[in-house]
Amino acid sequence: MAELTYREAVAEGIAQEMERDETVVFLGEDIAKAGGVFKATVGLYDKFGPDRVRDTPISEQAILGAAMGAAMTGLKPIAEIMFSDFLAVCWDIVANQIAKIRYMTNGQVSMPLVIRTANGGGARFGAQHSQSVENWSMMIPGLKVVAPSTPADVKGLLAAAIRDPDPVMFFEQKSLYSSKGDVPEGEHIEEIGVAKVVREGSDVTIIALAAMVPRALDAADRLYSEAGISAGVVDLRSLVPLDTKTIFEQVEKTSRLVTVEENPRLCGWGAEISSIVAEERFWDLDMPIIRITTPHIPLPSADELEDMALPSVERIFETVRQGVD
Amino acid sequence: MAELTYREAVAEGIAQEMERDETVVFLGEDIAKAGGVFKATVGLYDKFGPDRVRDTPISEQAILGAAMGAAMTGLKPIAEIMFSDFLAVCWDIVANQIAKIRYMTNGQVSMPLVIRTANGGGARFGAQHSQSVENWSMMIPGLKVVAPSTPADVKGLLAAAIRDPDPVMFFEQKSLYSSKGDVPEGEHIEEIGVAKVVREGSDVTIIALAAMVPRALDAADRLYSEAGISAGVVDLRSLVPLDTKTIFEQVEKTSRLVTVEENPRLCGWGAEISSIVAEERFWDLDMPIIRITTPHIPLPSADELEDMALPSVERIFETVRQGVD
Amino acid sequence: MAKRTTKRRISKSTKPKKQAARKSKIQLNDDIGEKTRLRMWQLQLEIRHVEQRAHDLFFQNLIKGTSHLAIGQEAIASACAAVMRPDDYTFCTYRGHAHTLVRGASMEGVLGELMGRECGLLGGKGGSMHLTDVEKGAMGSYAIIGAHLPIAAGAAWKAQYLKTGQISFCFFGDGTTNIGAFHEALNFSVVWKLPVVFVCENNLYMEYTPISDVTAVEHPAADRAGAYGLESIIVDGNDADLVYRVARDAADKARAGDGPSLIEAKTYRHSGHSRADPATYRPEGELEKWLERDPLKIYRKRLIDFGVKESKVVAIEKAVLEAVDDATEFAKNSSTPSKDVLMTEVWADGGASWRN
Amino acid sequence: MAKRTTKRRISKSTKPKKQAARKSKIQLNDDIGEKTRLRMWQLQLEIRHVEQRAHDLFFQNLIKGTSHLAIGQEAIASACAAVMRPDDYTFCTYRGHAHTLVRGASMEGVLGELMGRECGLLGGKGGSMHLTDVEKGAMGSYAIIGAHLPIAAGAAWKAQYLKTGQISFCFFGDGTTNIGAFHEALNFSVVWKLPVVFVCENNLYMEYTPISDVTAVEHPAADRAGAYGLESIIVDGNDADLVYRVARDAADKARAGDGPSLIEAKTYRHSGHSRADPATYRPEGELEKWLERDPLKIYRKRLIDFGVKESKVVAIEKAVLEAVDDATEFAKNSSTPSKDVLMTEVWADGGASWRN
Ligand SMILES: Cc1ncc(C[n+]2csc(CCOP(=O)(O)OP(=O)(O)O)c2C)c(N)n1
């Protein structure tokens, strides 16, 4: 084990896979010589050279188009879209092309690629550089969607995403880049599609993702110490495939479900989970399903406003406490 | 009253507003001289001339960018995006610019525009020309989302959308273009954000949108005649604003809720409604909330496959019957 | 300094001398040669007759949805195919029956897909706008304007990275030059020096709107070449020999590691944009003018002038027609897709499951 | 035929004769004139000092998030502002403090927004990348590359349609010329003959990557002008007079109904791309070379050479510094936004409700 930051784990995960597989290549804006604007890819250019780690123009459609063309002809590209908000400028390539081509061609074309992107708020960057858009991808059939919350998962899930024969949207949460954690040394790989029960609980289950996981854990601590409520926390880790098995197990156990999302309210992944549970585990529920989300507004930039908008430990604590009451 | 097709109602709605307001202008690909590829805008060019009804290059970002710039400086543009799938090529302008600018500028900028687009499947056009993407818009804060199911609502809601001071995504369902219905003559305007109970029922409430409304109605007829189940049908008409009041009234009355969506499963609007009801009307429910959707796959093109994928009258009938049982 | 933009305008073909057949024979075996010419003749016929069949099947209600015919544009797809190596990549549009066929995709596969049959290239899942035959190098037909230009660049990137010597051909229309992805793909390909040949088939119209109404320059592709430091190339797209030569030069350049080319081929579609379009927006006489420049008419005359026996020319046509008839029968008799395939091939594991 | 692309290269300014002050005086009142020159001097100073203050406040942790300074690029914004009518429209990027200020937005408003205070132009809701002051014609700063080019065209469309005589100025960087929206906006504006002036501030870098590494042509904007039938214009962007003249010509053209222009102004940012960037990727000596061509240095010398009294030049600078100090104090003392504003102004009714 070594203690790494979330951002260092990105480069580790990529390096691990580039070392074992010559067909893994990496492209994006300022990712090579400069090591990425979040410094998450420092060292890769020096290690793997200009043929495998390539800077691009500001041309997101070309970046993802190139990744797609390379993936369908034998490479395993990793493409960086600097901020997840910018997926909007190349959404056609993601949603209409990459996601659909295997199905449309009845399996003739494979699409083993990874799109990495910095997701989420908390950095005072304003509404166009702070969105949590994992649900944009979840709603498109044909995309796998992964969002790690710890450095170890960054490394293990990113490696898994690179090996995956299908397109994986890999959301790195901006506000976690400088967080630290133990990461297995040497080859490390995790399974995509498996949620993790990061805290056992008996009264209520809180399902969270990415930056909301540490907040849910903090809230769970307070719920226990301040209100005597035993809250389990599930780190979803992947939205597609979705680990409904783990969700159901926890719901069966606690009969109460709360989801915590960083994305704005409407059509977030919490809605999907709520609807699945309301359909398939309805009779297990002892409490309305509660969703905690950023309100349905663009994200403001001033410290106080942004902090108010994103689900806070306090809000999670209060909402769950009142809900369970 | 005059009997019009859904497509004719589009031109009527636009003409009504262009006549009363000089600042209403209309742009898009092949919409002027050719009257639109769905022939929904025939006659407008002749009536209002080349300054107000303008053909554009194949440049969706320019189309919506121009509409946005014109809206923020005093015009009321209507922009056509030929197929809703193509929203992906200009998604940045929709999701990051148009939707956010009022909030980001603290209200300095208004955005009175309408984006019309042909939505949905059933025409054997394949995965890139058949998507139902109203949920793409619903999930973006700052967009209003309207999807009419009848010619009268096309005229009345489109007129309302044009008058609305906020950006409205107006989804015309492709498979309904040739359907007919009575439309009020003379000025006709509907209120955005009000759902319509199109069939009263006491056992179960079916919530539907656009092309799913006639199917839900047919299924309700069969449920009554073949299974003795009294199913109410709500035509949602608008996703944002969402008429939760009407939804709650129906749920309180029937205690059973089924949503019918044409979009693929994950993060569809049905999930949002299910989650709202599971949170706020949980104790009224006597049955799990059921969602009927297109499966989470790209849409296939062959007749049999596409028909299997989209929610059919048969599937709605069977699912509701079994659910209520 | 910016590279000076160079220009090439190719509209004159090798003129065969009218005299002795023997002399013609020699010319026939010029840089193109008889074998290639007969192949291009056959390919053009295959496109023409499959497209006409598609047209007929449509009006028999055996083809649903939409379809976009390339009648009148056959020379371009055929000549480029004649230039390609079997392992080269083709990327094309919804107007891509032609480009798919010429790579060797079966007529049953093409017509079957249009008819939504099990024998279709995509098993009925893709439809006419997405014809693909990966084994033949036909890497897909793309139905949203612009996207396949950077995708073609990506396939070229793979060839460059693995040094396979393959190249990408990317076909698109005049209208496509006004969308953002065109610009990004061109710049990107030049900067990365990718082995890709971009071929703009300028048929004068987007859907129903003349390209000149919506484009800032006269030649939508060629007048933009300079913006990427590329040579401005315009070729008569109805003359397969001329297209062959520019395509061959571009392919040679790409294979030599000298990067992309952008070719504008002037042509015309004889029918409307898609099945339902009667093309009433065309000025009177325009179609007639272009019918005189029908690529098949031109090429038939060329072959005869070159001294190829008429019987040989006709025999090829007859064989193609028979093949089209056989394929039609086969496709008609193919069953509709089985219900099971609805939920297959979303993922590489063959399935469609998004949950455990 | 395509319009021949014409080229203009402007890098030599009016040379004031070194002799008598009286003579210079006459030159000072040339086509630009003293009043405009002093205004441009003041505007450049305002930008410089507000930006430097922003830099300082950042390192005092009073500005969060990010910020993108225009130190070194002041001449462009200032000269264009001097050309504009008060009712003209400005569209700019995240590097837009400059462009917003020169339209007359208050320094408190700008600094306050950077600091997330209630007095900010956007009440703390937008942040440094979205400065907007609609009353002053500053129609917004856009933080996703490319989008504001077609938006600026849209504002120009409105002016054209309502015949108001207004024009749009749209500012963007060299890196922006490689994204699709650039291409769409240029073509669209030319086809519709919109009164919009596109100004590319070529500061040699996108974020950390030299523009020449990722661009197919040497002059990212000017070498693309021909692709839209536009004149290729390059101007020394560090000389306000030169920028003023090309901007004035372009504005005149737009107002006369003759459509858009594309101006490439060569310049350099003295600091890194954004607050956290130490700009270590720059070759040694590059910054120093450009510091010698500092627009303020150039312009100060110009004024003195023209015979403007040094005391006058200095007085303006002093007044600007005082204004910046006052604005800083004001902004520091402004409260943080009240919690109520979180849920306002999503909709025109002032609220944020998505349901009844
Ligand atoms: C992004 C996008 N916008 C619009 C369309 C609708 N559309 C399909 S074909 C077409 C015209 C394309 O013209 P061109 O590129 O000249 O090709 P051609 O059809 O003439 O071969 C249009 C506008 C589309 N498919 N994708």
Ligand SMILES: Cc1ncc(C[n+]2csc(CCOP(=O)(O)OP(=O)(O)O)c2C)c(N)n1
């Ligand atoms: C679509 C998009 N891609 C990437 C970025 C990240 N980004 C912000 S500024 C920038 C560089 C822009 O360079 P240029 O246009 O030259 O402007 P400059 O910053 O030099 O003024 C990049 C890549 C972005 N904001 N939007």
Ligand SMILES: [Mg+2]
């Ligand atoms: Mg065309």
Ligand SMILES: [Mg+2]
């Ligand atoms: Mg720059």
